[in-house]
Amino acid sequence: MTAEAEATDRLLTDLTALRTTVQDLRLPLDLPGAEQHRRTARRLVDHLDDYLLPRVRQMGAPLLAVVGGSTGAGKSTLVNSLVGTEVTASGVLRPTTRSPVLVHHPDDTAWFATDRILPTLPRVTGRDAQGRALRLVPHPDVPRGLALLDAPDIDSVVEENRELGEELLGAADLWVFVTTAARYADAVPWDLLAAAARRRAVVTVVLNRVDPPARTAVAADLGRMLTENGLPEARLVTVAEAPLTDGRLPRAAVAELEAWLRAVVGDGAAREQVVHRTVAGAVEDLLATVPVLASAVDEHVAHAGRLRSQLHEAYGDARDRVEAATSDGTLLRGEVLARWQEFVGTGELFRAIEARVSTARDRVTAFLRGRPAPEPVAEAISSGLVDLVVDAADRAAERTAAAWRADPAGARLVEGLRLTRASGDLRGRVAEQVRAWQRGVLDLVASEGADKRSTARFLSFGVNALGATLMVVIFASTGGLTTAEVGVAGGTAVLAQRLLEAVFGDEAVRRLTRVAHADLVARFGRLLDDEARRFATVVDALDLTPAAGERLRAAAHQVADGSAWLGAVVELPPVLSGPGDRADDVRTEPAPEESGLRRWWRSLWEG
Incomplete structure (x- = not known):
């Protein structure tokens, strides 16, 4: 095989790879100039199919x-x-x-x-x-x-x-x-x-x-x-x-x-000159267009990234809000606080706990016998948690939808989709997760009590009560409360904390609180991730590959390197050049000196 035949084979391979890369380009967003870029990509593929590939494949046709x-x-x-x-x-x-x-x-x-x-x-x-x-x-x-x-x-x-x-x-x-x-x-x-x-x-x-x-x-x-x-x-x-x-x-x-x-x-030489010149010019024109398309792809990838960032920011803030509200005392308001006070009475249980530690368990046990069941406390907590998560999801959806609709490309993505509120079934899914979490809290309490022989009698009737108390401890920090609420919530926190410490000890209470809160945050995080996925799926469907622009540039570089031998043939033979019937006073400027496709491509790229 001659050197030119080998060069032709390499060019054919490189052009085929470039054609595949251009064919696979995704320019899905309605960005300024996007439609023109799509037409340009289609034009390049058509030109490769209609002329360049068949001509390079059979130069003698x-x-x-x-x-x-x-x-x-x-x-x-x-x-x-x-x-x-x-x-x-x-x-x-x-x-x-x-x-x-x-x-x-x-x-x-x-x-x-x-x-x-x-x-x-x-x-x-x-x-x-x-x-x-x-x-x-x-x-x-x-x-x-x-x-x-x-x-x-x-x-x-x-x-x-x-x-x-x-x-x-x-x-x-x-x-x-x-x-x-x-x-x-x-x-x-x-x-x-x-x-x-x-x-x-x-x-x-x-x-x-x-x-x-x-x-x-x-x-x-x-x-x-x-x-x-x-x-x-x-x-x-x-x-x-x-x-x-x-x-x-x-x-x-x-x-x-x-x-x-x-x-x-x-004229065989003239014919060969025509073919080489036309192929070289077509390749040159192709390569001149690639940087524009590659930049367009980069722009689409970057814009999709900005849409994702807006989504992640909105739902990240929602997760932070939920995590904070389940630990800064926000939930110890209204119904939860009322049901807790009904359960523990006014100050009787507090005074029982204030007695010496050696008799605290017996006093607490005696007090809790005959008290109202703790289920209303758990139900109030469940209702408050459901409202908290649904409200956070609603805000995140509204915020994301508003940000995307302020962007023409984003607005087109959510056009006709009902994404301004949380999913219709979210409330039920949150309630299911809260129930599962509460069962987990009771399991923690039961497991901790089983390790302490001295509390076995108390746990035989107090698991639900202790579970509700642990839930209150998780939510009972005063960090997020107003001045008027600090006293009430502070008393609530002290009461619940002292009760659990009296039964399990302070180190165990801290551990139980930490484990239960982490489980709650993880469950709600997964729910919010599912909600965010409604938006993320829309971006995923764009099928944008972050490295697409670089792959296109790399494929073009291969073509430029492999087609450099064509750049040496630039001047038309005498039989084809000349002014023809142009008037004598119309001067024809000479063609500019060429230095090969490789040098041309690199100068274009670096410039």
Whole structure:
């Protein structure tokens, strides 16, 4: 295998990898410019599929000359005149070209009958083909190694025709751009010619139906515009206004263009130059676009990260609020405090505990016999905890939804979703977790009492009472209470603390309190995480990969390194270059000196 063949194989591999990377890009958020970036990504994939990959895969395939241009410029008439017979429909009704027509030599049929190029277009034959299909017409008067493709109008009133016309021009080895004296300054053609300039495409501009007296002035102006728009090497061919015979121009009218096309395929060196130049230009244009797409991907990833941060901040604050409220005395208000006071009485139990420690257990035990059951205390605690968590979840949902809706991209994500409040079933799920937690508290108390033989008799009837007392101790710090509440809550804290210490000892009480509170916080944390997941799922569905931008850059670097050998071929051979019919006073600037794709890519990247 020759060195060039090895280089071509490497380029094909690198381009295929880049195509996969671009195809996998996700740009899902409605950020400024996002739709344009999505179109750019689709355009790159289409250009790789339609031209670059098939051309690099088979560098020796016939050249494709796409004949494109404005509505009514005479493209179909020009193709028919070059072939010498009617192979594509022309007429006064617009749009005329229903399906693109590809005319080729019969010996080249195998190159175009498959989906080697333009794979999304099915192949058809017959004159009545319409829509997105490629009509193949073999004809012996077309030179071997060359195909002419009559494309739809680039400024057609039918959007599908416009898009198809641009797609076909992107698949061209040669551009034959047809315009008229009345239409050559239109904006749409120059947008496409700008793309040709970026790709360093080999372009011939046909100025059709020119009135001979105006030829010099119009050609001079068009030549100037070509130079100013980055196409100094584009050949300009003028075709004088002439009567049609059987719908075709006189052979002499298209002789110059015909000779130019035959010269391209008839000169092996010229043909190779055309292929290398067009491939190099297409790769160069591809690589110039990659940094923009990579930055766009980074922006989407970063924006999704900001949405996640807003979500995490809101629900993180909710978890902090719940944790604080279950330890700073907030819950010892209202119903919980009332039920506790009913359970322990006024000061009788406190005075019992104030007695000497040696008799405290007996005094407490005697006092608690016949007191109201502790279940109302547990129920009040449960109700307070449920309200606390649901309120925190409601606030977090409202805060997150408000933050996202203030962001156009975030607003689109939650559009139509009911996320401004907590889940409808959250209250029931919280109540279930509270009940499970309370059972766990009773198990802790029972387990601790079982280890102390001296408390066995007391525990035989006091587990529920001690469990309710432990719950009060967990919530009984005065850190979050107002001045008026400190006395009441402080007494409550002392009472509950002394009772448990009298039974279990101070170290055991601290341990039980710590374990039970940690369990409660963990249960509520999981519930809030489930609530936050409603928002997180929306972001997860964006399927954004944090390293996508870097992967795209790395794939482009591989292409740049592997295609550097193409950059050495930049100058058009004499048979293809020159001003053609440009006026003598229109100077053609020389093409800028090139130094290879590798150096170009690195300078672009570093700049």
